[in-house]
Every structure is written in C-alpha cells, then in structure tokens.
Amino acid sequence: MLKVVNQVGAVVVIRLMKGVIIIFAVLVSFALFGQNNTAVKSDSVKLFKKRVLENAEIDILASFYKQQGKNAAVTGGIGSEELTNLASSINVAIPIGDDGVLTIDATISAYSSASSSNLNPFKQKSTDGDDDDDDDDDDDDKRLASGASSGGSPGDKHKVTANSPWIASSSDAKEDTWYGVNIGYSHSSDDRNTIISTNFSVATEYDYNSLGGSVGIIKLFNKKNTEISFGVDVFFDKWLPQYPAEINHYRDAEGDLESGFFKGTDILDKNGNPIDKTGTIVWQPNTDGIDEDSRNTFALSMSLSQILGRRTQVAVFFDPTLQKGWLANPMQRVYFSDVDNYYIGNPSSVYYYDHPSNTDVFQLADDIERLPATRLKFPIAVRMSHYINEFMILKLYYRYYFDDWGVKSNTINVELPIKVGDNFTLYPNYRFYNQSAAKYFNAYDEALSSSEFYTSDYDLAKFISNQYGLGIKYTDRLTKLHLWKVAFKSISLNYNYYRRNIAFDAHIVSLNIKFIIN
Amino acid sequence: MINKLLILIILTFALSSCMVVKGYEKVNLNDPDMALKDRKSQKYSGKFHSYREGSAGAEGGKSGGGCGCN
Numbered sequence: 214m215l216k217v218v219n220q221v222g223a224v225v226v227i228r229l230m231k232g233v234i235i236i237f238a239v240l241v242s243f244a245l246f247g248q249n250n251t252a253v254k255s256d257s258v259k260l261f262k263k264r265v266l267e268n269a270e271i272d273i274l275a276s277f278y279k280q281q282g283k284n285a286a287v288t289g290g291i292g293s294e295e296l297t298n299l300a301s302s303i304n305v306a307i308p309i310g311d312d313g314v315l316t317i318d319a320t321i322s323a324y325s326s327a328s329s330s331n332l333n334p335f336k337q338k339s340t341d342g343d344d345d346d347d348d349d350d351d352d353d354d355k356r357l358a359s360g361a362s363s364g365g366s367p368g369d370k371h372k373v374t375a376n377s378p379w380i381a382s383s384s385d386a387k388e389d390t391w392y393g394v395n396i397g398y399s400h401s402s403d404d405r406n407t408i409i410s411t412n413f414s415v416a417t418e419y420d421y422n423s424l425g426g427s428v429g430i431i432k433l434f435n436k437k438n439t440e441i442s443f444g445v446d447v448f449f450d451k452w453l454p455q456y457p458a459e460i461n462h463y464r465d466a467e468g469d470l471e472s473g474f475f476k477g478t479d480i481l482d483k484n485g486n487p488i489d490k491t492g493t494i495v496w497q498p499n500t501d502g503i504d505e506d507s508r509n510t511f512a513l514s515m516s517l518s519q520i521l522g523r524r525t526q527v528a529v530f531f532d533p534t535l536q537k538g539w540l541a542n543p544m545q546r547v548y549f550s551d552v553d554n555y556y557i558g559n560p561s562s563v564y565y566y567d568h569p570s571n572t573d574v575f576q577l578a579d580d581i582e583r584l585p586a587t588r589l590k591f592p593i594a595v596r597m598s599h600y601i602n603e604f605m606i607l608k609l610y611y612r613y614y615f616d617d618w619g620v621k622s623n624t625i626n627v628e629l630p631i632k633v634g635d636n637f638t639l640y641p642n643y644r645f646y647n648q649s650a651a652k653y654f655n656a657y658d659e660a661l662s663s664s665e666f667y668t669s670d671y672d673l674a675k676f677i678s679n680q681y682g683l684g685i686k687y688t689d690r691l692t693k694l695h696l697w698k699v700a701f702k703s704i705s706l707n708y709n710y711y712r713r714n715i716a717f718d719a720h721i722v723s724l725n726i727k728f729i730i731n
Numbered sequence: 732m733i734n735k736l737l738i739l740i741i742l743t744f745a746l747s748s749c750m751v752v753k754g755y756e757k758v759n760l761n762d763p764d765m766a767l768k769d770r771k772s773q774k775y776s777g778k779f780h781s782y783r784e785g786s787a788g789a790e791g792g793k794s795g796g797g798c799g800c801n
Binding site: 272274276278280298300302304435436437438512518520521522523524526527528530531532534590592593594596598600606608610612614616618620622624630638640646648651672673678680682684686705706707709711717719721723724725727 | 750751752753754756757759760762764765766767768770771772773774775776779780782783784785786787788789790
C-alpha cells in the first residue's frame with residue numbers, strides 16, 4: 214500500500230512540477246504584458262488616481278494533505294479512509310489600467326485514495342494462473358462474456374478474489390487529478406466606492422466536470438467605514454458517473470449470477486458458505502443508475518463590513534445556496550440492515566469483516582447512496598479583527614449553518630497573528646466544529662431498503678472536530694531579493710492537525726510564496 | 732439563533748453611525764493581517780473542510796460547486 218502511494222506520489226510530484234513551471238512562465242509573461250499595457254494607458258490619464266493594484270502579484274501555493282479514518286463512504290461507511298493529496302496553484306493578480314484587476318488562478322490537485330480504489334476491490338484470476346486486475350476494463354468484460362457464451366471450457370473459467378475495505382486496491386479509481394482554472398476581473402469606480410466584479414471558472418476530474426460564473430458588486434460608504442457586498446454564483450456541474458464494480462457486473466450479467474464476472478465465483482452468505490446462485494434468495498442489488506447527471510448550484514453572497522473603531526472591524530456574511538440535480542455520489546455503497554449480506558473472497562474472513570485485520574473478503578453492495586434532488590443551505594457567519602497592539606492581532610470567526618437535510622453546524626475559529634521582529638509573523642490558530650447528522654445518514658449496514666434516501670457517508674454523520682495549527686510568515690518589506698523584474702515578497706508555511714471524535718484525523722501542510730512584478 | 736444573528740446585523744448597522752474612522756486613522760486597520768477574510772495560504776485547508784464536512788459557505792469566498800464534494 215505504502216509502495217503504491219509512494220509511486221503515485223512521485224509521478225504526481227513530477228506532473229505537478231511540470232505543470233507549475235509551464236503555468237508560471239505563461240502567467241509571468243501575461244503579468245508583464247499587463248504591466249506594460251497599464252503604463253502606456255497611465256500616461257494618458259490626466260487626473261491622478263491611485264491605482265487599485267500598484268504591481269502585478271504572483272502567489273504560488275502548494276499543499277500536502279494526508280488523512281486516515283475507518284469509515285470510508287465508497288465501502289458503505291466502513292474501511293480505510295487513507296488518502297494523500299498534493300496540490301499546487303498559481304494565482305496572478307494583474308493591474309489593468311488604474312481601476313481594474315485581472316486575476317487568474319490555475320490549480321492542479323492530485324490524490325491517491327484507498328477508499329476510492331475500492332470502487333473495484335476485485336481481481337480476476339484465470340485457471341491458468343494469470344492474475345488480472347479487474348479495472349472495469351471493457352476488454353475484460355468482453356473476454357468474460359465471450360468465455361461464458363463459448364460454453365465455459367476449463368481454460369475460460371475465471372475465479373474472482375477480493376480485497377477488503379481495509380486495504381487499497383489497484384483499480385483505476387485509486388488516484389485522480391483535479392484541474393481548475395478561475396479567471397476574474399474587478400473594476401473600481403473613480404472614487405473607489407463601487408467595485409464590480411465578474412468571475413469564470415472551469416474544473417474537471419475523473420468523474421466530475423464543473424463550469425461556474427459569478428457577478429458581484431461592493432459598495433463602500435460612510436467614508437469607507439461601511440461596506441456592503443452582493444454577489445451571485447452559479448455552477449453548472451456534471452457527473453461522469455462511476456458505479457461500484459459489482460453493480461456494473463450484475464447489470465452486465467442481467468442478474469444471472471452464473472454468467473460473466475460471477476461465473477465460477479462463489480458468493481458467500483453471512484456464515485461464509487457459498488449460496489445456491491440459482492436459488493430464490495440470492496444477492497439482488499438495486500441497479501438503477503443515476504437518472505440525472507447534472508448538479509447545479511445557485512448561491513447568493515451577501516456581506517456587511519463595518520469599522521467599529523481605529524482597531525476593530527467586523528463583518529457579517531450570509532450565503533444562501535440552492536443545489537439541484539444528482540447530489541449523491543454514485544461511487545458510494547450502501548448496505549441494508551433488512552437484507553441479507555453477501556460477500557466475495559475468503560470465507561474464513563467473513564465473520565470479522567468489519568475488523569481492519571480482514572484483508573481478503575468484500576461485501577457486495579445493496580445499492581448506491583441516494584439523496585434528494587435539492588438541497589437548500591443557509592450559512593451565516595461573523596468575522597472580527599481586533600488590533601491588540603503592534604505585536605498582536607486577534608481574529609475571530611463564528612458560523613452557524615443549517616440546511617433542509619437536517620445538518621446543523623457551528624464553526625468557531627480563533628487566530629492570533631503575532632509579529633516577531635520586522636519580518637516574521639506567527640499564526641497560531643484553533644478551530645472548533647460540530648455538526649448534527651443529515652436525516653438520511655445511516656451507519657454501516659443500518660440503512661433500510663424501504664427508505665427513499667440513504668447514505669453512509671460519515672462526512673454527513675454527527676461529529677465534533679478540533680483543529681490546531683501554526684503558521685509562520687517571512688515578509689521582505691523592501692523586496693530586496695529579485696530576479697529581473699520579479700521580486701520576492703513573502704513566504705509562509707502553515708501546518709494544521711484536524712481530528713474528529715469519530716476515528717478520523719488529517720494533517721495539512723501548505724506553502725505560499727508571493728512575488729511582485731516591478 | 733437566527734434572531735440573535737439578525738440582532739447582531741442591526742447592531743452592526745447601528746454602530747456604524749456611532750463613529751467614523753478617517754482615512755489617516757486606519758493605519759492599524761490596513762494591516763494585512765486585519766483583513767476580514769482567510770489568508771491565501773489557508774486556501775487548501777478551507778477546501779478540505781468543504782470536502783470533509785457537511786456544511787460550507789459564508790467564509791467570504793465561494794460556497795458549493797466545482798467539485799464532487801459537498
């Protein structure tokens with residue numbers, strides 16, 4: 214497992230590095246063009262105006278994220294949640310004239326996940342001794358179908374073995390890369406009291422594509438002591454649905470457990486005994502696929518910021534959001550408590566299926582996660598910053614959230630930036646979060662087949678989490694280090710440790726380097 | 732809870748008429764660490780919260796969409 218993760222990590226790092234270098238070169242050229250263009254235009258401006266953004270800025274961000282847990286959603290709320298993610302992005306802000314700012318953000322994020330790998334935990338072994346990873350490959354399916362129809366000579370017979378939910382499989386779904394590009398433009402009025410902005414985004418990953426856009430307006434008044442903003446965000450997303458392998462095979466075999474993938478393979482009952490596959494009581498999953506592949510999001514963003522004194526300012530945010538479409542994840546299995554359990558793999562491992570020492574038996578899905586086609590979310594939050602003294606700032610954040618799926622949550626974040634000398638700042642922070650369970654949530658093997666909606670995704674379970682973090686930032690105020698027109702401005706490193714009260718924890722390290730184009 | 736937040740919003744509006752801080756008095760408020768939003772380096776931790784938790788939004792950024800998560 215570790216070897217697989219390391220290999221994947223090396224490939225991902227090389228891919229990310231190549232991507233970052235290419236994007237960096239393109240965006241620096243873009244930024245320089247923007248600067249030059251701005252200079253020409255500025256000559257013709259008669260009235261002096263301070264530029265909204267003096268110099269083009271480039272932020273390079275990178276992060277490493279690692280999580281582990283015991284309630285993987287792809288395997289029905291049980292199993293390894295081990296996941297590593299490497300992400301990198303470049304954000305460029307370019308002044309356009311005196312009033313405009315163009316921002317371009319390009320992100321590449323790659324993960325390796327034990328849970329996702331178990332979209333297909335099966336391996337087909339032919340009787341001539343060859344192993345064949347069953348990667349949902351069409352060729353495999355065609356060969357199996359051909360073997361079945363040829364009458365099933367011994368040489369065509371395949372035996373299926375399985376991994377457990379506790380170890381990673383080598384299926385295609387074990388890794389994925391998310392690519393996203395976001396382009397925005399904002400324009401300030403001459404008096405700098407009105408800012409309009411627009412934004413366009415596109416993102417793609419293994420099983421999901423997204424297209425987004427937004428428009429917004431910010432009004433400042435009361436001598437810039439009060440700020441009100443209003444924005445509309447829309448996302449038109451699309452699933453490229455991937456289903457659990459056994460459900461795909463069951464659909465291909467048209468429910469005949471003596472053909473295709475299932476031919477020559479024992480299906481075990483809860484005692485580890487092979488069932489009579491021609492009997493009346495057999496494994497019968499729900500094979501209904503998703504009937505709508507869109508997932509659209511419409512969000513309003515409203516905020517009110519107010520300066521309360523020379524040292525204190527506060528803001529209130531309210532982002533009501535409506536989501537419509539297929540809001541469940543078709544990769545995620547559900548097991549019913551009122552239906553018999555069936556397995557493929559080592560019979561002797563069935564009785565300790567739910568223990569991490571199980572490595573070689575897998576429970577066949579009863580269904581995929583099913584959730585309502587709409588979700589209405591209401592997050593409302595307050596932020597406050599207070600300048601304690603020249604060395605210390607207090608930043609507080611509180612959010613209350615509720616939605617029509619029954620999730621309610623509270624988030625509290627406290628950060629205390631501490632300035633150490635002229636160049637360094639420390640950022641100790643603490644975050645508390647709790648949420649109630651969605652009304653459709655069921656623990657592993659506890660959903661009822663008679664329900665309309667169900668999920669065993671523990672991200673929708675009731676839990677409390679605590680996060681502790683520390684960041685450090687070095688700022689070169691005079692931008693002494695520079696190469697050609699690119700000057701180094703700051704570097705910051707952050708580490709956060711996140712822990713739930715339900716067997717889940719995560720580490721995240723992130724790096725941010727900022728440059729200015731002179 | 733909603734009522735309390737509404738009171739807070741009204742209170743914030745009310746306070747806006749109490750005192751006006753002039754531009755030259757905003758030196759402390761203009762400190763980059765006083766910004767009423769997450770630091771750029773917190774982008775990824777915010778993103779993982781939206782993946783791993785049942786709620787998101789109202790953080791001064793975008794909420795929902797763009798990935799197969801929340």
